[in-house]
Amino acid sequence: MLPAHQAEQIILDRVQPLDPQQDRDLVPLAAANGRILAAQVSGQLDIPHWDNSAMDGYAVRYEDVADCSPEQPVTLDIIEEIPAGAVPQKTVQSGQAARILTGSMLPAGADTIVIQEDTQRQGDRVSILAAPKPQAFVRHQGEFYRAGTPLLPAGILLTAPDMAVLATAQCLQVPVYRRPRVAILSTGNELVPPDQPLQPGQIVDSNQYALTALVTSAGAEPIPLGIVPDDPAATKQAIVQAISRADIILSSGGVSVGDYDYVDRILAELGAEIHIRAVAVKPGKPLTFATFPPAPPSPPRPLLYFGLPGNPASALVTFWRFVQPALRKLSGLATGWDPTVIQGRATQELRSDGKRESYLWGRVQIVNGEFEFHLAGGSHSSGNLVNLAQTNALAIVPIGQTRILIGEPLQIMLIHLMQ
Incomplete structure (x- = not known):
């Protein structure tokens, strides 16, 4: 079994981003x-497009008001009013001012704005009661951005x-x-779609819906291919179909060591190179990662295959931990592929067997300026998806550590925005 960080690096090393021209x-x-x-x-265009006012007030010449005060105000003639969107019609001369509103163009001759709180108006004249700083509240053309220079970089x-x-x-x-295309298939004779009556021994295929939602949330295009029975020929046919349509294939189930787990053998038959067969995480140990070599006329980029565990919690955890970073890099995102991990504190004792890196789901909240993790109630079995509802984070218990006490610091992996 590979440690999680090593498995992630193997995966990301083999992800080639979409081509900025062809894709x-x-x-x-x-x-x-x-x-x-x-x-x-x-x-x-320059931003701002022209000199303009950042406040409501009066456009003046600084030299006219540099020495004024409440005791010795300066009185100026108002020559025009400039509402937002209007073009000034006059030039401000010595002893003059223009009434101006936020965002309005600065008239010629003026170089400073006096905010209206520092003025007193009497008809067509205004008294300036406090000396402003030179060029106060003037937003100059091109101050924020110069035309022709880089505005936004690629890969954001x-x-x-x-x-x-x-x-x-x-x-x-x-x-x-373009959005990466992700084929999604579920394997297992026991699986049925949600609209079919459940017979003894059968299980509703929830993974198809969960993975489709996760792929969509990641900004990719899901291609749900439905349920594939535990049959080598059917599994091979489904994978071949997915290869022709997708950049990434996600299958759930069939990658463990059971009698009906055919996926790894079929991948080898189809020419895939298998890089990972198991990872030291809980839940989610039986993870397969493989690549198919590019075949003309497809782009010179390997197709990625993730064989996720069939248990619902395991499928979701391995998606968040390993598939989502690969999707981010493939999609053209320049940085920020890794999961978002923050430091917080436990509000309940967290336990693990210490043999694998363990992920315990729950909710994280900010309390008194600190991130607090609240463990979801009920069983944390890989087959229990019910208490995954409305969770937004995974507490990480490292390999070799069997418990984290209340109040102790821990790493928390965010899986949804905090609410």
Whole structure:
């Protein structure tokens, strides 16, 4: 069995990201959120586009108001009002000011904004009661960004702030990586779909739905291929079909040491190189990772195969720990492939047999500025998926450690956003 960190490195070393040219989509700006940028973006406009005011007040010449005070105010003539979106029509001369609102263009001749709280207006004249700093509250053209320089780098996941930047730069068509295609199949004679009445000895195939949801959440395109019976010919046919359609294949079940576990043998028959057969984690020991060599006309990138355990908790844990980092790298994300691990404290005693790196699911919350992990109630059997509902984190008990006491520090792997 390989330690988790070593297995992860073997996997990531064999993941080749999508090609920024061959695997690129050009999508409308409105459809770019949550996609990964495939090329560096530059804007054709300075940001701000012109000198403008950061506050409501009066645009003035600094030399006119440099020495004013409440005891010796300076009174200026108001020559125009400049609402947001309007173009100034006049030049501010000595002894003059222009009424200006936040975001409005700075008129010619003015170089400083006096906020309205430091003024007193009487008709068409305004008294300046406090001396501002030079160029106070002026946002200069190009202060935030210069046209033609890099704006956003390739390989980032586009989120709301990035969308705002792209909109400001009037980038209407955005180059993004296509979504990786992930084929998903479940193996086992005992499995039935949720819409079929359950007979004695049968099990509902929950993995197909859980893995499809995880793949979708990871920004990839799931290709659910259904249930494959415990039959070598049927298993081989399903894998061959998946090879022709996907960048990654996920199967659950059939990778342990049972009499009907055929997957590893079939992978070898189809020319795959098997790199991992078991990992020292609990749950999730029977993990197979293999690669198929690229075959023309497919891209020069190996196809990845993950044979996940069949038990529901094991399937989910091995996805979070090993498949998700591979998906992130494959998708074109430049950094941040590894799981997000934070430091926190246990609120209950956590136990393990110490033989494998153990993952215990529960919820993490911030209490008094610290992350606290609350273990999910009930059995932590790999076959129990019920108490996985609404969990958002996995507490990690390292190899060689059999318990973590209440209040002791521990590593926590985030699997969902905290709520």
